[in-house]
Amino acid sequence: MMDLDRTDRMILGILQREGRITNLELAERIGLSPTAASERTRRLQKDGYVTGYGARLDSARLGFGLLVFVEVLLDKTTPDIFDHFAAAVRRAPEVLECHMVAGGFDYLLKARMKDMAAYRHFLGHALLALPGVKETRTYAVMEEVKTEGPLPL
Incomplete structure (x- = not known):
């Protein structure tokens, strides 16, 4: 983030909270012309700071x-x-995220499905059949307290 100035960080902060903002509104909020705001946004995308846009769905x-x-x-x-x-794992649509971790196990997966019966089927027919899987431990989420928090820019 060393090559990002204050305006770049403002743009990124706004985009991660309001991805559907118009370029005109973005420009007004950061105090630039629409052309300058558009050029900066394109550069941030081209340089890989913005990796995509999408809607958050009610699972x-x-x-x-x-x-x-x-x-x-x-x-x-x-x-x-x-x-x-x-x-x-990349081919398993139920798996939303997969992270290789250091510690007492190798990977941490985040997955979504209909219910516990669907998870049981996924565990038995997909997860335990993945290459090299020796053991799993499952933690069912009772309440989602904070999800998809923005990065602290």
Whole structure:
């Protein structure tokens, strides 16, 4: 973030909270011309600071009311096993996020599905069948307290 000035950080802060803001409104809020605001926004996108835009959907209303976090321990930790596991997880639509972590297990997954029966099926038929999976621990979310918080720019 060293090459970002105060205006760039303002643009990023606004965009991460209000991705559908018009360029004209963005320009007014940061005190630039619409052309200058548009050029800065394009540069931030081109340089990879903005990785995408999308709508936040109500998962419960769409039938995905169960959120789980799963610790995954692999039987071996070799580059080949890591690559195969990562490729398989990328193909699993239920998995929203997957992070390789340091500590007592290898990966932390965040997944959404309809209910516990759907999770049981996913666990038995998809997750435990992934390459190298030795053991899992599941944590079902009872309440989502804070989600998708903006970065503290």
